[in-house]
Structures are given as structure tokens and as C-alpha cells.
Amino acid sequence: MFVQHSNVYLMIASRQNCNAASLLFFLHRVVDVFKHYFEELEEESLRDNFVVVYELLDEMMDFGYPQYTEARILSEFIKTDAYRMEVTQRPPMAVTNAVSWRSEGIQYKKNEVFLDVIENVNILVNSNGQIVRSDVVGALKMRTYLTGMPECKLGLNDRVLLEAQGRATKGKAIDLEDIKFHQCVRLARFENDRTISFIPPDGAFDLMTYRLSTQVKPLIWVEAQIESHSRSRVEMLIKARSQFKERSTATNVEIELPVPTDASNPTVRTSLGSASYAPEKDALVWKIKSFPGNKEYMLRAEFHLPSITAEEATPERKAPIRVKFEIPYFTVSGIQVRYLKIIEKSGYQALPWVRYITMAGEYELRLVRSRDVTKRSTKKYIEEPLYNRLFKDGGTEVKVRQQLNQFLKGTKHVFKWEVGDTIKKLRNRGLYYPALKLSEVMEERGMNKTVSDQAIHLDLVAKARGITAGENYFVDLPETSKTELTYGSLLNCYCKELLTEKAEGLLNKMKELNITPSSMSYNSLMTLYTKTGETEKVPAMIQELKAENVMPDSYTYNVWMRALAATNDISGVERVIEEMNRDGRVAPDWTTYSNMASIYVDAGLSQKAEKALQELEMKNTQRDFTAYQFLITLYGRLGKLTEVYRIWRSLRLAIPKTSNVAYLNMIQVLVKLNDLPGAETLFKEWQANCSTYDIRIVNVLIGAYAQEGLIQKANELKEKAPRRGGKLNAKTWEIFMDYYVKSGDMARALECMSKAVSIGKGDGGKWLPSPETVRALMSYFEQKKDVNGAENLLEILKNGTDNIGAEIFEPLIRTYAAAGKSHPAMRRRLKMENVEVNEATKKLLDEVSQDV
Incomplete structure (x- = not known):
């Protein structure tokens, strides 16, 4: 190391x-x-x-x-x-000596202690004005000039200490996290009664550091509006506002504003402070010596951009606005030194001095464009982004619809780009009905739709109301709107519904009208062929795409590779990669190599799969979350447990705030690799840090326990989940049902099945057990001549479906016959359910059914 x-x-x-x-x-x-x-x-x-x-x-x-x-x-x-x-x-x-950090015999004429409470505020604000990350890192720095071997006692407004003492917290009590002490502090006493007691070193040292992961309001808020002009110049309007009380003042404020790399000849005006252009940083630095609380100041700047000739060519700056400042006599967390006692056997009096300072740590705000909702008037516009407004109460369709209806009933406006962005995000979440309603109402209110908007609307109509409604919408469009975009949208709808003839016919019509299809249209049709098992048509589509001079994209090559792999043409797959490298216009990215690795794994070519995964890692320069997921899954399929853990560590370093989905995937892979101890360790780590208790992760471990016969551990997890906020779903009970079926405990299996059927699927659909499970249960009841068990199973299935077929009634009749029991209305039941049984069962009906 x-x-x-x-x-x-x-x-x-x-x-x-x-x-x-x-x-x-x-x-x-x-x-x-x-x-x-x-x-x-x-x-x-x-x-x-x-x-x-x-x-x-x-x-x-x-x-x-x-x-x-x-x-x-x-x-x-x-x-x-x-x-x-x-x-x-x-x-x-x-x-x-036992006190190795302090010598004996130290003498001072004047005994003093200086304590600085310094807090660094770390904030990251995104382009929508939302706080992405926020925490406070604090330190208690001391300088001691004390005679002899004194003992110091320090008291803070620590919530745990005050509550332990039974004292009412008149002021603000705080919850300290990640506390780290200097070695002089007696840790045992702190753990016992939260008292900070120590013999200090001589001179300067850090007594303690801590962190508070609390939501911090930005102390200095900076907004930037950028206006580009076709005559090669850019104007910037910057507003800086202090968001702390007037009695405090920030000093040495420095605001670093990113500017285009080729900016020159700046003209700057400020209402306070001074600004200078720093070309080595590609930034404009605005310095304010003293910034009072609750004040706002402005900066205007104009830059010439000699390399830019049009407004569309203005480069998008991704660098954030960085802010530095100090605010003396102020702490964000509200930490207070309640007392600092110095005790020495000689009894001298010491003077303690305490000072508070708040400083900017990693304080970054993303460059805010002029269209940002944080700058608009709340009298005319809604206070928050429309997308956030719709998901305020949750992401279910019912909640989103309720919020959408409230917004549509109101009188406040939103930006057009905001509507388009919200519709796009609703589509990505599969919420087609709310997206369609928002699109329709905005059009009714006079919002002009571009051809691109109409293509998106067509897709929403087809998904929400069916393909026929989508076709009718397309027919009613004006001829000027029937372009490649709307034709391509309808073609994609046909492909989604696996309507091969209609999709091919529409593509031919586009050619007749001299409308050149895009690569997206070809991609949709080739994806349709792979789904319908017509992969032999894909190479012909590639040749047609090339003949039409349509540039393929990464997805085109991936579909082509998959089609070749379906025919076991691995050498053809490798030729596709070679063509990509020769062409040079579309470089293989991480998705290409993940596709390649998956094909090699399916073909049993482990060494080639590993090489492809290594290329995938090299291509994942942007630390894409999905790329890490593919790496973990594919290394797991190769049985490379060590590599799985290595990628997991890389993911945690790249994305410290690890999502439930990441834990779910990792634990699933570990279970498949029979690393149950590793899965348990990871589960405990997730359980200790998760904000939402995801029942899917719990189900993976329950399933692993059930598979290993550790049903007691599985039951413990099932019992704990509701207490942590997890909601047992149909999958949970299905796991237990399968276990009890295999172990022959059919009574408990029926109980679990009944609960799974009553809960249903997460999307609101009905849940039913697999046909194999139903057959196993009915066969068991027939063998045991258990008529009641068979009837109970039938009643449970009726709660999940109205279609009870012969595969249920035939073993039911055989069970009655085997048990020597009759059912007077059995024929009537078959007639009511519209079930036709086979000839062998019909013969048994004479014994079982005794109609009057």
C-alpha cells in the first residue's frame, strides 16, 4: 500500500x-x-x-x-x-508515559485555550435547481497553551447526550455522524456518557471531526442566464443571492463562472466586488470581499467568440459554477459548545476562546440556462418543474393522474419544452395514459405541435388506445405532417405489435413516396424479425440500408450481431465488429462489447467472452451504471466470482450512492454462484443503508434459503420485512408455496397460494401458479384421495381466473372416484364452466355424478 x-x-x-x-x-x-x-x-x-x-x-x-x-x-x-x-x-x-502526546513540566505565564469550530458545506445543485448532494463536514481545531498536565472537558449540544441527561433542548440539538477523535480523547467515557474528556497535546491539533448528512439550503445561490448572438458573442447575466440571515456576513467570496474555451475580450460590470477573466481556468472569477446576508448582487459580462459563426454552434458548457466563501460566527449545523472546562491540580484559571466559522467545501451549482424553471415568475407559472409536480406523491399511475388532473384544473402555466420533457419521461416509465392526456390538453389550449411532437403523440395514442386509434390519428394528420418522423412512428408501432405485413407494407409505401427511412425505422423492422424468428431477413435489411445510404448506428450493429448469433454464425458476428472498426463512423461502444460478450457466453466461448468483457470495461469511460450491471451479470454467467466482486467494488467507487437495483442484481448473481455467505453479507449492508425496503431483494435471499432447505431463516426474513416497511408480494408467497410442494406439506402450500392469488401482480394483474405446480398438487390429492384438498385448490384458482379448464376438472373427478365419493352436481358444474373432459373421465362421471 x-x-x-x-x-x-x-x-x-x-x-x-x-x-x-x-x-x-x-x-x-x-x-x-x-x-x-x-x-x-x-x-x-x-x-x-x-x-x-x-x-x-x-x-x-x-x-x-x-x-x-x-x-x-x-x-x-x-x-x-x-x-x-x-x-x-x-x-x-x-x-x-501513558500520555505519549504531551510532555511533563510544560510552563506558561498565561494559560489559554483556542477552539475553532469549522464547518465545510458540500453542495451539488443540478440544472433544475434541485439539491443532488448535501452534507456538512466539521472539525474542532484546538490550540492549547496550558501549564502542567491539565484535563479538559468539552460539552456540545449533542442530542444523544441531552436526551440521556433528561434535559429539554431549548436550542437546536444535533445528531453527529462519522465522529473521529484525536487519540487524547477517552473513548470509553464518550461511549458511556457522551462526555468528551481529554488531556490535550501542547499546541495545535484537531480534537474531533464529524459529518452531518442533513439537507442544507445553499447559503449562496447563483443563477446564470446565457444569451448567444449570431455575431459571435455571448452575454451572461449572473445573479448571486445570499440565503442566510442579515446579521451574518460572508467574507472572501469567490464565484468561478465557466465560459467558452475560445472566449476573448470580456466586458464585465458588477454591482459589487470585482471580476477578472482567468483563461487558464476557462472561467470568469467574481470576487466579493464582504457579502451581507439576505442580499442579491448582479454581474453582466459580454464575450467575443471568434470561432463561432452561428447561434446553433454555441458549445454546451458542462462545467459547474464553483463558489468559495467564509462566514464567521456562524454554523450550518447549529453545533454549540456548551462548556469547556480546564482542570489542573495547581488550580490555575485558564481562558477558553471559542470561534465558529462556516466555509464552502465542494460547493457546485450546475450552469442554469435562461429556460430554467427556477427563474420564472411563480405568479404565472407553477413553482416547481412539471415532472416533479406529477411525481410528488409517488410514481404509480393513479398518483400521477391525480397530480396531473390538479395541474390541468389550475390556471398556472408551464414552458413548452417542459411539457415535452415531461411527456418523454412519462413514456420512459410506461405511463402512456397520463402522457397522452397531457399532450391532448396542451394542444387544446393552443400549444403548437411540431412534426416531432405529432410523431410522439401518435406513438402514445397507439400504446394507450390501440393500434387502430394510432392509424386513425395518422390518417387525420395534414399531408405536410406525413414525413419520415410520423411514418417512422407508425412503423415502430406496427413492429411493437408484431404486425409484420403492415410494417413491411408501410416501409414500401415510404419508398414509393421517396421518403427515405431513418436507421431507427430499419432497426424497428430488424428487431421485429428477431422477435418473430425471421432472423434470416436481417442481412437483407442491412444491405438495403447500405444501398439507401442510411448511416447505421450502434443499435443497428447490435441487432445485426444478435441475428447472426441466432443462426450460430459466430464468425459473422466477429466480422460485424471488424466492419465497425473499418468504417470508423460508428465506433464500438460498451453496449457493443456487452452484446458480444453475451453472445460468446451463450456459445460457450469463455475465453473470448472474457476478452470482450475486458473491452467493455475499457469502453466504460463514463462509468455507466448499466455497463457495471452487465459486467456483474456476465462475469456471473461465466462463474467468475472474483471478477464479480472486483466489478462490484468498482461500481461502489464510481457510484457511492448504490441503488436497490444494483444490490438486487449483485445478490442474484451471488446466489446463482452458490455464494450464500457473500449474499448474506451484502444483504446486511443493503439493509443497514437502504432508504426504501425493496421486497425483491428480500425475495432473492428467501428463495436461496428455501432452495437450501433453511426454511427457518426464510421465515425470519419474511416476518422482519413488514416491520422494515417491505410489503410481501405474490413472489414471496410463491417461493414458500414451491418449497412446501416439494416437501409434501400441501396444506401450507395451499395457504401460500391463496395469499399470492389475493395479492396479485404488482401491475394490478391476476397472479396464478404455474401449470406444473397445479398438476403436482392435483396429482398429490388424487394419490391421497383428498377430495377436500382438491376442492380447496379449485376455489383458490377461481379467485384468480374465470377460466377453469379440463386440466383441473379431470384430476378432480379422478380424485372423487378414487376416494369413492360422489358429487351430485358434477355434470352441471362442467356445463356451467363450459368444460369438455376426455372419454376416460366421462366414464368416471357415471360413478361420481348422480343427478336427480
Whole structure:
């Protein structure tokens, strides 16, 4: 393991498995000691002080065990040449003392303690004005100048401590997280009664660091409006607003505003402070020495852009606005030092000084464009983005429809682009009815639809009301709107419904009208062929696409590869990759190699699959979440457990806030690889950090336990889930039902089946057991001559479906016959259910049915 400081690498090796955190901590302490001795730690300072470095390392570690890492203590008996004394130095008492961080015999004429409470605010705000990430990282920094060996006691407004003492919190109590103390703090006492008691080192040190993952309102809000002009210039209007109380003042405010890389000749005006252009940062830096609370200031800037000739060519800047500031006598968290007591046996009086400072940490706001909803008037427009408004109460269709109806009944407006963006997101979620209603009402209210909007509307009509309604909408469109976009939309609808003849006919009509189909239209038709098993038609479509000079995209190549793989033409698949590389217009991306790897795995070509997965990793430069999911799944299919864990660690580093879907996929893969202990460990980690208790993840582990015969553990999970907010679904009961069927406990199997049927599917549809399960149950009841069990099964199935067929009644009649029992109305039941049984069963009806 190693750490890098400046141009120096400090490495540590171990012969056995050690605590990695302790090793890294020791390396950082070595860095601190060297900086204390040499001021700057770099290669030259190590070369010039080799002897001192050797002595320090000899004292800091002995036989592989860390010893003394306090720089001030070490400096008392290891001197540099500038401080080396003639007399022989003896190690100070602190080396052999229990308090190794403080020497005895320290004397000061004036005893003082300085405590700085410094908080760094980390905020990330997206382009819609929403806070994506927000936390506070704080530190208690002390400087002590005290005589003797004093003991200090520090009290904070810690909620746990105040509640433990039974005290009412008049002020604001806080919940401290991720607390880290200096080694001088007595941890046992803190864990016992939350009292911070310590003997402080002499001089400056960090007593404590902490974090609060609380939602923080941005203290300084910055909005940017960009206006581009065709005559190669850009105007910027920046508004900076302080969002803290007037009695506080931010100092040394620095706002870094990204500008185009080729900007030149800036003209800047500010209402406060000064601004300068920093070409090395591609930014305009606005500095304000003193920024009072609850105030707003403006900056106007104009840049010439010599490389831009049209408004459409204006580059999109992705860099965020960065803000730096300090606010003295202010803390975001509300932390307060309730007392600081200094106790020394001589009884002297010490003066404690406490200061509070809030600073900007990683404080970033995405560049806000002029169309951003945060800048519009709330008198005329709704207060929040329309999409957020619709999903305020949840993502189910019922909740979205309720919010949509409330919005449509109101009088407030939204931007046209906002409607289009909301319709797009509703489509992606499969909420076609709300999307269609929003599109129709906006058109009725006078919102002009482009041809692209009409193509989207056609797709929504077909999905929400059926393909016939979509065809009628297309017919009623004006001729000017019947372009490649609307034809392509209707073609895609045909392909989704697997209407091959209509899709091919529409493509031919487009050619007759000299409307060149796009690659999307060809992609839809080729996808249709793969679904209907007509993969032999795909190569011909590729040739036609090339003949029409239509540029293929990544999806085109992926469909082509899949079609060739369906005919076991692996060499053909490899030729597609070679063609992509030769053509150069569409470079293979991570989706291409994930497709390739999947094909190799299906073909049993493990080595080639691994090479494809390695290429996938290299192509995933943007750290795409879906790419990581494919990697985990495909390595799992190859049985590479070590690689699965490696990719999981990479995913966690790239995306620290890991979603439920990621845990679900990973645990499923571990279960399939028979790594049940690993799945349990990951489940506990998810359970400790999840915000939403996803029953799907619970079901995976329940299924694994049931498969291993650990039904007690499965039942424990089932019982705990509702207490954590998880809602048992049909899949949960299906797992238990299958277990009881296999173990021969049919009574419990029926109970589980009944509960699964009553819950139904998550989309509101009916749930029914598999035909194999029904046959197994009916066969068991027939063998055991259990008429009641067979009738109970029939009643449960009736709750899920109205179509009870011969496959149920035939074994039911055989069960009656085997048990020697009769059912007077059996023929009538068959007639009412419109069921026709086979000849063998008809003969048994004479024994079973005794109609009067």
C-alpha cells in the first residue's frame, strides 16, 4: 500500500493480512512528522536529511509495530542540525508515559485555550435547481497553551447526550455522524456518557471531526442566464443571492463562472466586488470581499467568440459554477459548545476562546440556462418543474393522474419544452395514459405541435388506445405532417405489435413516396424479425440500408450481431465488429462489447467472452451504471466470482450512492454462484443503508434459503420485512408455496397460494401458479384421495381466473372416484364452466355424478 505526497511515494509492506486503515493511517502520520521536521516533504528534503529520516523511522516503528508518531514528542530528542545540542539528549518522559502526546513540566505565564469550530458545506445543485448532494463536514481545531498536565472537558449540544441527561433542548440539538477523535480523547467515557474528556497535546491539533448528512439550503445561490448572438458573442447575466440571515456576513467570496474555451475580450460590470477573466481556468472569477446576508448582487459580462459563426454552434458548457466563501460566527449545523472546562491540580484559571466559522467545501451549482424553471415568475407559472409536480406523491399511475388532473384544473402555466420533457419521461416509465392526456390538453389550449411532437403523440395514442386509434390519428394528420418522423412512428408501432405485413407494407409505401427511412425505422423492422424468428431477413435489411445510404448506428450493429448469433454464425458476428472498426463512423461502444460478450457466453466461448468483457470495461469511460450491471451479470454467467466482486467494488467507487437495483442484481448473481455467505453479507449492508425496503431483494435471499432447505431463516426474513416497511408480494408467497410442494406439506402450500392469488401482480394483474405446480398438487390429492384438498385448490384458482379448464376438472373427478365419493352436481358444474373432459373421465362421471 502507498500514499503519494507531492513527488514522493511512501509505501508500506506487510507479510500478513493487516488492517488496511491502520497502515494508511500510519503512512499519513509519517507524512505529518516529516512535514513538521522539513516544512516541505519532497525528494530533495529527504535526500538532504537522510540521517534524520533514518532516526525518525527507527523511532516510529520497531519490529513492525508503530511506536511514537507525535511530531512534537519526537522533536524533543531527535534534532535536526539546526537544533542539535552539544549535550546528550535523553528521551522525554512522554515516550515512556501513558500520555505519549504531551510532555511533563510544560510552563506558561498565561494559560489559554483556542477552539475553532469549522464547518465545510458540500453542495451539488443540478440544472433544475434541485439539491443532488448535501452534507456538512466539521472539525474542532484546538490550540492549547496550558501549564502542567491539565484535563479538559468539552460539552456540545449533542442530542444523544441531552436526551440521556433528561434535559429539554431549548436550542437546536444535533445528531453527529462519522465522529473521529484525536487519540487524547477517552473513548470509553464518550461511549458511556457522551462526555468528551481529554488531556490535550501542547499546541495545535484537531480534537474531533464529524459529518452531518442533513439537507442544507445553499447559503449562496447563483443563477446564470446565457444569451448567444449570431455575431459571435455571448452575454451572461449572473445573479448571486445570499440565503442566510442579515446579521451574518460572508467574507472572501469567490464565484468561478465557466465560459467558452475560445472566449476573448470580456466586458464585465458588477454591482459589487470585482471580476477578472482567468483563461487558464476557462472561467470568469467574481470576487466579493464582504457579502451581507439576505442580499442579491448582479454581474453582466459580454464575450467575443471568434470561432463561432452561428447561434446553433454555441458549445454546451458542462462545467459547474464553483463558489468559495467564509462566514464567521456562524454554523450550518447549529453545533454549540456548551462548556469547556480546564482542570489542573495547581488550580490555575485558564481562558477558553471559542470561534465558529462556516466555509464552502465542494460547493457546485450546475450552469442554469435562461429556460430554467427556477427563474420564472411563480405568479404565472407553477413553482416547481412539471415532472416533479406529477411525481410528488409517488410514481404509480393513479398518483400521477391525480397530480396531473390538479395541474390541468389550475390556471398556472408551464414552458413548452417542459411539457415535452415531461411527456418523454412519462413514456420512459410506461405511463402512456397520463402522457397522452397531457399532450391532448396542451394542444387544446393552443400549444403548437411540431412534426416531432405529432410523431410522439401518435406513438402514445397507439400504446394507450390501440393500434387502430394510432392509424386513425395518422390518417387525420395534414399531408405536410406525413414525413419520415410520423411514418417512422407508425412503423415502430406496427413492429411493437408484431404486425409484420403492415410494417413491411408501410416501409414500401415510404419508398414509393421517396421518403427515405431513418436507421431507427430499419432497426424497428430488424428487431421485429428477431422477435418473430425471421432472423434470416436481417442481412437483407442491412444491405438495403447500405444501398439507401442510411448511416447505421450502434443499435443497428447490435441487432445485426444478435441475428447472426441466432443462426450460430459466430464468425459473422466477429466480422460485424471488424466492419465497425473499418468504417470508423460508428465506433464500438460498451453496449457493443456487452452484446458480444453475451453472445460468446451463450456459445460457450469463455475465453473470448472474457476478452470482450475486458473491452467493455475499457469502453466504460463514463462509468455507466448499466455497463457495471452487465459486467456483474456476465462475469456471473461465466462463474467468475472474483471478477464479480472486483466489478462490484468498482461500481461502489464510481457510484457511492448504490441503488436497490444494483444490490438486487449483485445478490442474484451471488446466489446463482452458490455464494450464500457473500449474499448474506451484502444483504446486511443493503439493509443497514437502504432508504426504501425493496421486497425483491428480500425475495432473492428467501428463495436461496428455501432452495437450501433453511426454511427457518426464510421465515425470519419474511416476518422482519413488514416491520422494515417491505410489503410481501405474490413472489414471496410463491417461493414458500414451491418449497412446501416439494416437501409434501400441501396444506401450507395451499395457504401460500391463496395469499399470492389475493395479492396479485404488482401491475394490478391476476397472479396464478404455474401449470406444473397445479398438476403436482392435483396429482398429490388424487394419490391421497383428498377430495377436500382438491376442492380447496379449485376455489383458490377461481379467485384468480374465470377460466377453469379440463386440466383441473379431470384430476378432480379422478380424485372423487378414487376416494369413492360422489358429487351430485358434477355434470352441471362442467356445463356451467363450459368444460369438455376426455372419454376416460366421462366414464368416471357415471360413478361420481348422480343427478336427480
